[in-house]
Amino acid sequence: MANVLWLQGGACSGNTISFLNAEEPSVCDLITDFGINVLWHPSLGLELGDNLQQLLKDCISGKIPLDILVFEGTVVNAPKGTGEWNRFAGRPMKEWLQELAAVANFVVAVGDCATYGGIPAMAPNPSESQGLQFLKREKGGFLGTDFRSQAGLPVINIPGCPAHPDWISQILVAVATNRLGDVTLDEFHRPETFFKSFTQTGCTRNIHFAYKATTSDFGQRKGCLFYDLGCRGPMTHSSCNRILWNRVSSKTRAGMPCLGCTEPEFPFHDLKPGTVFKTQTVMGVPKELPTGINKKDYALLTIVAKDSTPEWAEEDIFTV
Ligand code: SF4
Ligand code: SF4
Incomplete structure (x- = not known):
């Protein structure tokens, strides 16, 4: 069983819609056949308010093991680096992201915005948006060049506007079934199987x-x-x-x-x-x-x- 937590930053939900349309495998297949347990997702999660905050805190403390953290959308830093323009569950989303990424076994960025900053990061970038480990071509992003998840990998990037549904579901299967060893990442951390x-x-x-x-x-x-x-x-x-x-x-x-x-x-x-x-x-x-x-x-x-x-x-x- 692999626990998946999906969060959204500065996003249009396009990658969520894409993911819900996956066919090979479908989202239902992920749950019934590949042992994926969706802890929470903005469109599917049941927890709200205090219950949601508690779930996130339990992931950070290790009470609930966080196998895969999926992030959709940009990391919003505005205004002036505070992240207050994108509050979630009582605090800036970027603070949750920082703490959850530190404990997750794998971190997966879905879509252009989470990968490179995408459209919101176009100049003059009023939302001070970044991708998780890139800002456009520049390495670093919100988590920094040296970030590695608990499994020792950088953020796995699945770009696209939106990303193809099967790119998302197949990478989640590879991670959940421990077959990521077969996947090589390119210079932008994109799985070569889809982006070579x-x-x-x-x-x-x-x-x-x-x-x-x-x-x-x-x-x-x-x-x-x-x-x-x-x-x-x-x-x-x-x-x-x-x-x-x-x-x-x-x-x-x-x-x-x-x-x-x-x-x-x-x-x-x-x-x-x-x-x-x-x-x-x-x-x-x-x-x-x-x-x-x-x-x-x-x-x-x-x-x-x-x-x-x-x-x-x-x-x-x-x-x-
Ligand atoms: S055809 Fe080009 S623009 Fe369209 S989804 Fe594929 S890579 Fe993106
Ligand atoms: S052959 Fe190449 S350039 Fe021409 S339409 Fe197809 S992808 Fe575009």
Whole structure:
């Protein structure tokens, strides 16, 4: 049996909604088949007021063993480092987090906000938000670079806006069943099993990418979204086209560019008119090229690809 406590900081609850939609395994499977005991969750927990405070205190004192602490949302430090803007169970949430993280066997950050600070930490960051061990790309975050949970691991980060439901439930299973040894974390503490390959891996538009057949409209069933609509699939580490959303689709399959939501710089755009969903170019060349391709090779590739594009690569993918 693994006790899981799920808390929310500066959050929209998107990761909770995502988690409740998990299918492989589902939240019910976690409880019935994988020995997970949800001590408390903002949408599922029964305790309120004094009872909730007591439960949290019992976790901190060790009376209730805390196996997995899951945190969703940013750590809010405003105003002036006090954390008073995000009070929970009688005190700033960040104080509970500090004490609970110190006793938890494992700490898991779910979603971009808990991982890197996400949208709330965009400049000028009025809520003084941080992720648990990162602020965007910068190491440290609220718990500090050296933080290790009782099991000796840093915070396990599952980014995404929101994180894919099965990324969350499968990592919880790995932790609860003691199989985390099979999981390698990358430089941002993301489990490689979900974040080593790029969003482009498995995208149905790869052939259009290769032939430089583009689309400049959303929802089209032809054309790659990189050249005009700013798709970040070739620069984003995620398994969105390998582990499909709702088992059937992904953004790029539906004709919507990847926004790069699993990377520290998300949401990337400065939100100036003309920068969102528009590939930024210099002299016709995208400012940001797919990871691993240099400008010279890209230019060469482009000429060859354009000259050899077969007619069918310009057609609707459902008619070829
Ligand atoms: S750039 Fe985007 S749409 Fe094009 S192939 Fe890559 S992931 Fe798919
Ligand atoms: S396709 Fe891109 S923006 Fe969409 S969920 Fe996956 S990584 Fe995030």
